[in-house]
Amino acid sequence: MVQDVAADYNIDGFCIDDADDIPKDFLEELNNSTELFIIGRAYGRGAVYAPPLDAVFDYDMQSTLRSFFSRYSSSTGYYQIPDGLALRRSLFTDPTVLGGYLQDVDTERFLALYDYTRLKNALAYLLMAEWIPFLFYGTEQGPLFEGGTYSLESNHDSLWPYYIEDGSLYQFISTILKHRKNLFGSSVSDYQNVPQVDCSYDDKFYSFTRKTTFIIISNEEYTTSGPDPMYTIRNHPFDVGTELINIFDSADKVTVKNDGTFSVTLENAEPKIYSGGSMFGQSLVLVLAICVSVLYEITEHMKI
Incomplete structure (x- = not known):
């Protein structure tokens, strides 16, 4: 029956x-009855x-991300994202x-709890x-x-007529998905072979690489009165002299210095994703995310 429905x-x-x-x-009998991918919600x-x-859906990591963006780690010194990654890798075979x-x-919707800037940071992590x-x-x-209201009841409301494709957040997501598609290619079998590698982090920011791409996110709030957050990246896999180019702004470039570091300023506390060049000590291949849906799968609606 499962195969018939799928067909x-x-x-x-x-x-x-x-x-x-x-x-x-x-569940075991169900999974054995089909070669299709089956994911479940198990809180x-x-x-x-x-x-x-x-x-399964990664409930623990979702909680970790919400904790990070609430800046829970600032009071504990607990680097939640790297520790959360280590935990999930110990619990799951893949x-x-x-x-x-x-x-x-x-x-609750993310914007019910956090500001727009932190939503963009969270999305950069989610998609990469x-x-x-x-x-x-x-x-x-x-x-x-x-209309900017966020309650559990509104989670069931119709998206229409609010749906637009020229909004700044829509375009932000679309840019990431285009880069992801170009970076990861089209072979599903390669998916498991592109690790997420921790780079520098503290209780206010986290950075990592996927293949030759460098991603940096922050839980700091955007403020018009203070300086933009700037972070020095010391732990990373890039060669000295490697130039990294921001996928959102090609004029924004950073270069790995002779001491092996580079600095990144997050204007308006927004995340950055840099496309890089040569890397040392890594043999990486490409990835394409498998997409199944009960949740809304955005890539089917993006012009990529």
């Missing part, structure tokens, strides 16, 4: 809601359900196929990190959706 509707994957309420032997107990499912998300139908990214519908519309 009739051209489905390339399934999402099992509340998988942690379903007997595991049934707080995901590792118990993957297997028998192919993957963390690259976990479902990455910022919110779903059961959680080591997992399968999912966007909840309306996220790409930013404050335009629902």
Whole structure:
């Protein structure tokens, strides 16, 4: 029956809601009945359900990201993102196929808790990190959706007539997806072979690489009265002399200095993604994220 449904509707994957309420032997039988990708929602107990499912949504990392952007780490000194990555890699055989998300139908929209700048930082991480990214519908519309009101009840509201394609957040996401597509190629089998490599970080920022791309995000608030945050990157895989070019602004370039460092200023505290050149000590290949949907899958609606 699963195969028949997939064939009739051209489905390339399934999402099992509340998988942690379903007997595991049934989930195993279901997964064995099809070669299609099956991901499930299992809050707080995901590792118990993957297997028998192919993957689960990464609830723990979603909580980690929300904690980071609430700047919880500033009071504890706990570097949540690297530690969260280490934990998920210890729990899951293949963390690259976990479902990455910022919110779903059961959680408040990101802008209900954080400002617009931190949403952009969170999206930069979501779309470039080591997992399968999912966007909840309306996220790409930013404050335009629902007139800027964010409640659990509004998670079920119609996107129309709020949907536009020329908004700044829509274009921001589209730029990242275009770069991601160019960087990662079209071979699904290569997906697991492009690691997310931690670079410099502290309790206010986190940076990492995917292949030859350098990504830096911050949890600092945008302010018109103070200086833009600037960070010195000491831990990274790039050769001395490597020039990195901002994918959002080709005039924004940084070069790795003779001492092996480079500095990045985040204007308006917004994230940056740099396309790089030669790297040492890494043999990396390309990746294409697998996309299955119950959550809104934004790449189907972007002009990329």
